[in-house]
Amino acid sequence: MENRVIVAGAGIWGCTLARILAEAGYRVEVLEKRPVIGGNVRCETDPETGIEVHVYGSHIFHTHIPEVWEFVNRFVRFNGYQHKVLARHGGKTYFLPLGLALINQFFGVELTPGEVAGFMAEESHRTAIFDAFFRNYTSKQWGKAPEEIDPSIIRRVPVRATYDVNYFNDYHQGIPESGYNSLFERLLAHENIEIKTNCAFELPPGGKLDCPVFYSGPIDALFGFKFGPLPWRTLRFETEKLDVADAQGTSVVNYVDSDVPYTRQHEYKHYHPELKAVMEFPKTIVCREYSTAWQPGDEPYYPVNNEESAALLAKYEALAGEIPNLTVGGRLGQYRYFDMDKSIEAALAAAKNFLEKNQ
């Protein structure tokens, strides 16, 4: 068996694969373009306050996939944080997602669970919710005029006939008690793994690979943007330290009105309610998130899925498919939004597939 493999990209997809292949006896070289591992789940702890700052936006681990939950729990313990998101509209604060709490507060009614479906079946009620909570937020997120946002999307938004304000439906949730970076450090702490940071993988001239390569960088970059770059939305984060122990009383508030230019404000200390000293420290860190147009060279965050980008992606995928020994995966490689659990699930599947074929 060819014993050496290269994993290019030390995000959650690459680190999961590296670990499984190392445990199966392969010598794994992890190449990471950035100076640090962790991909977009990377955090930095503020030395003064002890607050874990999510460098590329808030990340909450949530899953209903037993194998994924079991896998991550081999490396870190989760703190049981349950994610709630509030929405600021017209000077008032509401609980998302769309459920009894929001509907009753917004319309000033006292619906029972049995009355919700009938109430929301009314066109005028759906339109009012769409205009207040979805139209402007979606417009800011995707850089489109509010009139361009398709009102029919509200029909696809699930309505909860309960007061459950837990943002995710997943059974397992939390933040690693020891911080996200420790998850990546522990995933790669194996005698068969060698990590090379500041080291970008490039296809050798002629494209011939002398060992299996698992690549999770951008698929268009791998081929020198031969057919042009795939389009993305990017984000700008405005981070501020404030002289109060608690600025907004929760981790995330969505700003759904058009007069506020950012989409959300994060307050990171709320992700670790178990850290009493951090919670009570008389300072906090907030971060306002702006969604903006992407230019080549910017950090890619959300793929822009349309017919044009699908056609471009198909061309790059065809090129990748012609290269023996190459597996392309992850959010950048597949040009898809994946939550962390789905990235791990995909990496576990890719590793299993490879091992079955090669043992």
Ligand SMILES: Cc1cc2nc3c(=O)[nH]c(=O)nc-3n(C[C@H](O)[C@H](O)[C@H](O)COP(=O)(O)OP(=O)(O)OC[C@H]3O[C@@H](n4cnc5c(N)ncnc54)[C@H](O)[C@@H]3O)c2cc1C
């Ligand atoms: C704003 C935002 C918020 C999110 N919040 C959540 C959340 O709350 N919960 C959740 O489950 N998921 C969340 N996600 C999704 C999560 O970020 C992804 O699931 C995860 O980052 C995917 O990991 P990855 O390994 O595919 O990609 P990445 O994390 O992007 O890792 C890819 C790595 O490859 C490196 N690389 C690129 N090119 C090369 C090269 N040529 N050679 C070597 N290395 C290279 C990059 O530097 C990077 O480190 C969020 C995503 C966004 C955009």
